[in-house]
Amino acid sequence: MAQQLKGxxxxxSVMILATAVAGCSNSGAPAATDGNAxxxxxxxxxxxxxxxxxxxxTDQPNQELSFLGTNAWTTNVDLASAEIVKQIEKNANxxxxxxxxxxxNYPDAVGPRxxxxxxxxxxxxxxxxxxxxxYLNSGLFMPLDELYEKYxxxxxxxYEKSPDIKASLTTPDGKMYYIPQQTLTKNYMxxxxxxxxxxxxxxxxxxxxxxxxxxxxxxxxxxxPNGNGKQDEIPMxxxxxxxxxxxxxxxxxxxxSNFYADDSSKVHYGYYEPVYKEYLTYLNGLYNxxxxxxxxxxxxxxxxxxRFSQNITGATFxxxxxxxxxxxxxxxxYNPEEPxxxxxxxxxxxxxDQFYVGRTPVSRIFGISKNAKNPxxxxxxxxxxxxxxxxxxxxxxxxxxxxxxxxGKKQFTEKGKDNDFIQKYGIGPVNLxxxxxxxxxxxxxxxxxxxxDKELEQYIRPPFPNVYALPEEASVENMSMxxxxxxxxxxxxxxxxxxxxxxQFDAYIANLKNMNIEQIIAGRQAQYDRYLAASxx
Numbered sequence: 144m145a146q147q148l149k150g151x152x153x154x155x156s157v158m159i160l161a162t163a164v165a166g167c168s169n170s171g172a173p174a175a176t177d178g179n180a181x182x183x184x185x186x187x188x189x190x191x192x193x194x195x196x197x198x199x200x201t202d203q204p205n206q207e208l209s210f211l212g213t214n215a216w217t218t219n220v221d222l223a224s225a226e227i228v229k230q231i232e233k234n235a236n237x238x239x240x241x242x243x244x245x246x247x248n249y250p251d252a253v254g255p256r257x258x259x260x261x262x263x264x265x266x267x268x269x270x271x272x273x274x275x276x277x278y279l280n281s282g283l284f285m286p287l288d289e290l291y292e293k294y295x296x297x298x299x300x301x302y303e304k305s306p307d308i309k310a311s312l313t314t315p316d317g318k319m320y321y322i323p324q325q326t327l328t329k330n331y332m333x334x335x336x337x338x339x340x341x342x343x344x345x346x347x348x349x350x351x352x353x354x355x356x357x358x359x360x361x362x363x364x365x366x367x368p369n370g371n372g373k374q375d376e377i378p379m380x381x382x383x384x385x386x387x388x389x390x391x392x393x394x395x396x397x398x399x400s401n402f403y404a405d406d407s408s409k410v411h412y413g414y415y416e417p418v419y420k421e422y423l424t425y426l427n428g429l430y431n432x433x434x435x436x437x438x439x440x441x442x443x444x445x446x447x448x449x450r451f452s453q454n455i456t457g458a459t460f461x462x463x464x465x466x467x468x469x470x471x472x473x474x475x476x477y478n479p480e481e482p483x484x485x486x487x488x489x490x491x492x493x494x495x496d497q498f499y500v501g502r503t504p505v506s507r508i509f510g511i512s513k514n515a516k517n518p519x520x521x522x523x524x525x526x527x528x529x530x531x532x533x534x535x536x537x538x539x540x541x542x543x544x545x546x547x548x549x550x551g552k553k554q555f556t557e558k559g560k561d562n563d564f565i566q567k568y569g570i571g572p573v574n575l576x577x578x579x580x581x582x583x584x585x586x587x588x589x590x591x592x593x594x595x596d597k598e599l600e601q602y603i604r605p606p607f608p609n610v611y612a613l614p615e616e617a618s619v620e621n622m623s624m625x626x627x628x629x630x631x632x633x634x635x636x637x638x639x640x641x642x643x644x645x646x647q648f649d650a651y652i653a654n655l656k657n658m659n660i661e662q663i664i665a666g667r668q669a670q671y672d673r674y675l676a677a678s679x680x
Contacts, residue, residue, distance in 0.1 A: 196296030196530050198234030200523040207238045208521055209264030211253065212509075212574035214243035217566055225569025226544075227536045235527050237520065240264075243574055257283060263512040265521045268574065269321070272508055272609050275617035279320055284510035287319045290522040297530030298322065308504050310677035311609040321508035322525045325578035329501045329603035330596055331463040333388055334486040336470070338457040341368035352491045353393050353425070360434040363457040379458040380447045383440050386426070387413075388500055389460035392604070393492035394422045397500050400606040402667050408675065410607075410668040414631045415655050420648045421493070423638040430639055440636060448473070451484065463596060467589035482591040489602050501603040509576055529576045538580035540570055555586055607667075610674045616666035623659040630654065 194200055215222050222228050223241040232239050242264065244252050250270035256262055257270075260283055269278065278284060291298060301323075302309035312321050337359070342349065345366050350356040362368070363378035381389065387398030396413040397403035404410050413419060429435035436442065450456035452473040459470075463486050470484035471477050491497040511521045527533060539546040545559035545568060558564050571577055585593045612620065634651050637643035 194294055194296065194523050194526075196300075196527065197532055198527055199236030200527050201236055201520060205238070206236065206517075206520060207240060208266060208517070208524055209240045209242070210266045210268075210574070211242045211264045212244075212266075212268035213246040213249045215566065215573065216246055218245075220566050220569075222569055222572050222574045225567065225572065227540060227569030228572050228574065230536055230541060231528060231533055231575065234532070235524055237524055239524075241574065246573065257281075260513075263514050265512060265515040265517070266525065267510050267512055268324075269508050269510060272505060273321070273611075274609055275612050275621065276314065278510070279314065280614075283513060284320050285513060285515065285518055287321075287511065287522060290511075290519065291319055294519065294523050295526055297526050301529060305504060306678050307605075307608065310674050311503070311505055312508070313677050314611050315613055315673060321510050322529060322576050323505040324507045324509070324573075324576050325504055326502050326506045327579045327581060327584075328504050328605065329600050330581045331584055332499055332501050332599070332603055333385060333460060333462050334499055334599065335389060335458065335460050335490065336463075336466050336484050336486045338368070338451075338454075339482050339485050341457040344368050344370060349485070349487045350490065351488060353493065356490050357429070357434070360429070360458065361432070364434060368457060369454045375455050377436060377450055377456045378434050380436070380442055380450050380456040381439075381459045381461065382444045382447060383442060385460045386439070390422060390426060392496060392498050392500060393490050394418050394425075395492065395494055395496040396422060397604070397606060398422075399500055402607045402664070404607065404671055408671065410664055410671050412660055412664050412667075414635075415652065415660050415664070417652075418494070420645060423635070423648070424645060426639045427641060427645065431641065435639075439639075463592070463599075464584075464588075466595075467592035468587075471589070479589045480591070482589075482595075485591070486595050486599065488599065498602050498604040499599065501605050503606055503609055505609055525576060529578075533575070534578055534580070537571055537575065537577040538583040540565065540568055544568075545570070553582070553586065555583075560587065607671070608674050610670040612666065612670055616669060619659065619662050619666055624663060627655065627658050627660055627663070630658065 192202075214220070215225075221243070223243055253267075253270050257267075257278055260281055263283065267284070273279060287295075308323055308325070309319075312323060313319055335356075337349065339349075341363060342359070345362050345368055347359055347362065350359050360378040363376055365374070367374065367376070369376060391398035391413060395418060396416060398413040398419075401414070402410055402412055426435060430437075430439070444461075447456070447459055447461070448469065451459075451470045454474070459465075466482075466484050466486050467479070471479075471482075474483055477483050489497050489499045509525055511518055511525075515521050539553055539555075540559055542548065544556070545565060546553050546555050548554075571579070585596075588596075634643060638645055638648070638651075
């Protein structure tokens with residue numbers, strides 16, 4: 144059992160990439176430095192066929208690139224020597240000199256180098272999505288527009304298919320600087336999940352409304368669903384970072400993204416909305432009734448897993464991946480043909496809202512530094528690495544080793560299902576512009592899990608997009624938002640636990656107004672308007 148969990152966690156670290164954290168800057172428009180000059184010509188003349196999006200990207204021998212990025216999340220894996228990464232280099236006919244750092248402290252390690260603007264390789268995996276353009280304002284990365292027009296075979300295909308990604312990566316002056324790393328946006332998203340055996344034991348159906356969910360939790364607490372004759376059940380357990388994502392949508396709020404746009408394209412800050420009081424009132428009621436544990440603010444992911452393994456918790460909220468790949472296999476008698484810990488449809492709230500929040504398509508970005516010796520080669524490598532040929536390696540591995548094709552359909556081999564093997568082999572390499580794959584996820588999860596995932600697609604609402612901020616917008620947000628976030632977090636906990644009466648909610652709203660939240664919302668509105676315009680262009 145422990146080995147199953149360990150392996151599942153390893154796969155999870157590849158399948159689910161962390162969302163980026165926006166950077167901060169008060170700088171003006173990108174400076175006219177070497178970073179904004181036209182890319183230098185290639186150091187070696189090409190004599191063979193023109194680049195067509197497939198490997199090789201050059202016919203010149205001994206071509207090399209330097210690349211700064213993150214290594215795997217598992218410490219026993221070195222992506223620089225992983226077979227899939229080596230295959231990408233071989234196909235491209237380029238030797239990559241990798242500098243791969245642990246992802247856990249990557250921002251801390253790379254930040255000073257970016258701040259200094261020195262010691263940068265040809266290609267850099269950025270520690271965030273540079274929404275305030277602090278790196279661009281410093282002239283650290285080359286504009287890619289000319290290279291894109293000349294060599295962007297695969298990137299053009301991606302942008303035709305996903306204009307929202309192009310819009311997110313286009314600066315206000317219409318330039319492109321970065322290549323995206325992509326996530327799934329509407330499949331295998333975070334969701335409520337419940338123990339189906341507990342429901343059956345109590346004669347309950349999967350809850351579809353907030354009221355039904357609350358009644359289910361009450362019965363989980365009092366009616367001995369695990370059948371051990373003790374009242375040891377913890378009705379619901381979740382990592383506290385998921386609480387806003389879980390219950391915000393029930394009240395029509397996207398609290399995980401902070402900002403969101405309604406159907407009329409008006410931007411809101413979720414924690415500044417009147418209905419946020421209803422959200423707090425509900426959670427305060429759960430807390431008072433013992434349905435939201437006294438340790439809810441400090442519960443860890445490992446504690447949630449442990450409680451499922453002991454069969455003492457019945458509901459949680461987490462990435463869908465956990466249902467059949469982590470939690471269900473904890474039960475010794477789990478039958479993969481039948482759901483055990485099952486994701487459920489989003490709960491319909493008191494105002495009719497019913498949705499889950501998806502993810503932005505861009506998780507992180509790659510830039511070609513101003514120091515790049517051969518920008519054309521660097522761009523072609525990134526363009527090849529984002530194409531379909533390379534993506535097949537990232538998500539399936541190498542044919543005949545980790546997958547095979549039967550009746551025109553890919554399926555994993557036994558090695559492809561071996562978590563330790565595929566980790567060391569380089570599946571889902573975080574050092575390359577990989578994109579997560581629904582098809583490969585479908586092929587490895589339980590059939591009931593795949594079926595439920597497709598049922599949930601219609602309920603996934605996109606989050607607020609990544610959009611570049613103009614200098615004045617970034618200045619206001621950088622000045623006020625840190626204090627606002629601290630205040631919101633403090634008051635959130637106080638309201639839920641009752642340490643602060645909800646009678647003080649109006650005073651809370653007034654304080655946010657005094658802290659310039661409305662100016663920040665106005666800036667986000669301008670950004671969103673530009674995003675919509677760019678998406679249509």
